[in-house]
Amino acid sequence: MRLKGLNQADFSRAIDRQPGQVNQFAGPNPTKNIGSKLARHIxxxxxLPQFSLDNSRAFAEDGDRQSNVVKLPRKDGGPLVLEPIAPWDSDTPLEDDEVxxxxxxxxxxxAGTGKTAVQPLEGRLLRFSLATLRVCGVDPANAICATAxxxxxxxxxxxxxxxxxxxxxTKVVDGEIYAxxxxGELRVKxxxxxxGTGYRLRSYNQQEFQDEDYTFEEFIEQRITIIGRVFWWSTVRPLKGSLPII
Structure with missing residues (x-):
């Protein structure tokens, strides 16, 4: 903002964004980093000159706000920027490059029967990068998340x-992982x-889990359906015995 001598309200109007959204990356206590698409828009x-906001200190007021940003040299000579994780919650607006x-x-x-089905959890959404979906060749309309x-x-x-x-x-490509x-049980194999028309379900942990072979008819009889190909996974590993930070 100091680049144009604007206060935060004028800056919000100038870039056609809500003040609350601007405050998240340009306020006194920023909680997230500006994305590349929003930077080009601003x-x-x-x-402003194109890519001028790629300077990690573009929105710093006192010179120390971005002190935990680390720049490392890349093979192409440009800087590799490691930035802090930006916290967010269900009220945080999506970036232009997110879904x-x-x-x-x-x-x-x-209730009481033990019968289950794989269904979406109401109100539970995960933010995901559109760039990652493009790299994996996934249409955002077909993408969902689940817990293994x-x-x-x-x-x-x-x-x-x-x-x-x-x-x-859902087309089977040998060696790919599917959900x-x-x-009614969610499985990953x-x-x-x-x-012929049969399928083999194989676990990565083959020492404990044997292959499961099914004919097409058994697939139908046992109500086995392929939800889709697993293109990404992420794991949180809490330290044993540690308490969550509240």
């Missing part, structure tokens, strides 16, 4: 890991084709 709105994906879990569909359980895919995909699923890719619904 540069155009304020008639909110629904989170699916096993949900009991009939069990140890059959360990140590590749750990218990409790969040996985990204492409519902637009499946097996009679390598899927391979067998001669």
């Amino acid at each position: 540069e155009q709105a304020l008639e 909110a994906l629904p989170l699916y879990k096993e949900v009991e569909i009939s 359980s069990g140890h059959s895919m360990s140590p590749l995909i750990l218990h409790g890991a969040t996985i990204g699923i492409d519902r637009g890719m 499946l619904e097996h009679d 390598f899927v391979l084709r067998l001669p």
